Amino acid sequence: MIPPSLPAELKAALEQQLHGLPRDAAATRAGVISQTYRDGGTSAPIRTPTDALAYAGARMPATYAAVAASLNAVIGIRPDFAPDALLDVGAGPGTASWAAAQAFETLGAFTLLDANSALRELARTLAQDSRLAKANYQLGDARKLLRDAPEAALVIASYVINELDDSARDGFIDALWRKTADTLLIVEPGTPAGYARILEARARLIAQGAHLIAPCPHENACPLQAPDWCHFVQRLPRSRIHQQIKGAELPYEDEKFIYLAATRVALGPRPSRVLAQPELTKAAITAKLCTSQGLLRAVAPRRDKPAYARFRRLDWGDTIEPDAAQD
Numbered sequence: 001m002i003p004p005s006l007p008a009e010l011k012a013a014l015e016q017q018l019h020g021l022p023r024d025a026a027a028t029r030a031g032v033i034s035q036t037y038r039d040g041g042t043s044a045p046i047r048t049p050t051d052a053l054a055y056a057g058a059r060m061p062a063t064y065a066a067v068a069a070s071l072n073a074v075i076g077i078r079p080d081f082a083p084d085a086l087l088d089v090g091a092g093p094g095t096a097s098w099a100a101a102q103a104f105e106t107l108g109a110f111t112l113l114d115a116n117s118a119l120r121e122l123a124r125t126l127a128q129d130s131r132l133a134k135a136n137y138q139l140g141d142a143r144k145l146l147r148d149a150p151e152a153a154l155v156i157a158s159y160v161i162n163e164l165d166d167s168a169r170d171g172f173i174d175a176l177w178r179k180t181a182d183t184l185l186i187v188e189p190g191t192p193a194g195y196a197r198i199l200e201a202r203a204r205l206i207a208q209g210a211h212l213i214a215p216c217p218h219e220n221a222c223p224l225q226a227p228d229w230c231h232f233v234q235r236l237p238r239s240r241i242h243q244q245i246k247g248a249e250l251p252y253e254d255e256k257f258i259y260l261a262a263t264r265v266a267l268g269p270r271p272s273r274v275l276a277q278p279e280l281t282k283a284a285i286t287a288k289l290c291t292s293q294g295l296l297r298a299v300a301p302r303r304d305k306p307a308y309a310r311f312r313r314l315d316w317g318d319t320i321e322p323d324a325a326q327d
């Protein structure tokens with residue numbers, strides 16, 4: 001399991017770069033880029049080294065935290081997963097590659113694909129003294145590069161699918177899956193639209209024989225009924241520079257994200273997943289669970305001390321064995 005904060009090496013490299021940038025300029029560019037994302041736009045406004053740095057300063061800690069949490073969920077279900085190669089598609093500043101390198105010491109080969117030359121340059125600068133220094137970072141449209149990219153045990157597409165046209169998504173998911181020797185991880189913003197994209201990818205992957213590692217404990221239809229939807233939240237620390245670039249006062253932020261981890265390896269029964277922060281009242285703790293049998297509101301009454309103690313430790317996104325959920 002890896003922490004949600006940037007590895008010290010990456011934090012130091014990023015802050016060293018940010019120190020050379022006038023804080024106001026970085027904050028202004030980061031504001032424009034973030035607003036574009038909030039309006040449903042893409043990374044297209046990131047054109048210069050300053051843009052790339054402003055983007056990374058503002059967003060890399062949060063997207064890293066979301067990928068770290070997703071990889072932790074994978075490890076929780078498959079503790080023996082030991083990939084040797086990573087393919088990071090839409091890699092940007094290399095965020096997901098850093099998280100995967102932290103999570104899996106076994107990773108030796110890193111291939112990154114992205115169309116943005118400013119982000120690629122920044123990724124290479126940030127990684128120059130790290131394990132990722134020898135990564136093969138290819139520049140171009142991932143839909144084309146994927147044709148000749150090497151297969152990898154772990155393929156990650158982090159905060160990328162939202163940047164593709166509706167018409168390009170299905171082909172992109174298929175191409176990601178073709179390159180997946182073992183596990184594919186897709187991470188998207190934790191919005192209803194992000195959830196909808198994950199649902200589409202989920203259906204497509206299951207139709208091609210994928211088994212789901214997380215968050216879903218089954219391959220049945222998603223049991224949530226609109227307007228209900230699924231996402232998770234990861235809290236992460238904000239450094240001083242991160243706060244300044246975001247014009248934020250709190251020393252932490254909560255990143256909302258949704259993810260899907262799918263594998264070619266058949267899986268046995270999987271534990272239930274906690275879909276919201278459990279509700280605590282004087283009488284009981286109630287947890288909303290996605291189980292292999294569908295949705296369950298599991299209640300641990302205070303008088304049932306073992307069950308209550310178990311539910312007290314539960315957080316949004318955690319897993320719980322089905323037996324324990326029946327208590």
Ligand SMILES: C[S@@+](CC[C@H](N)C(=O)[O-])C[C@H]1O[C@@H](n2cnc3c(N)ncnc32)[C@H](O)[C@@H]1O
Nearest residue numbers: 043063090091092095114115116141142158163
């Ligand atoms: C929001 S950034 C995410 C970067 C990184 N994966 C992360 O999690 O921090 C989206 C990235 O996808 C890249 N991207 C979007 N569409 C692409 C395409 N068709 N081909 C290659 N890269 C693409 C953008 O250039 C950008 O670097």
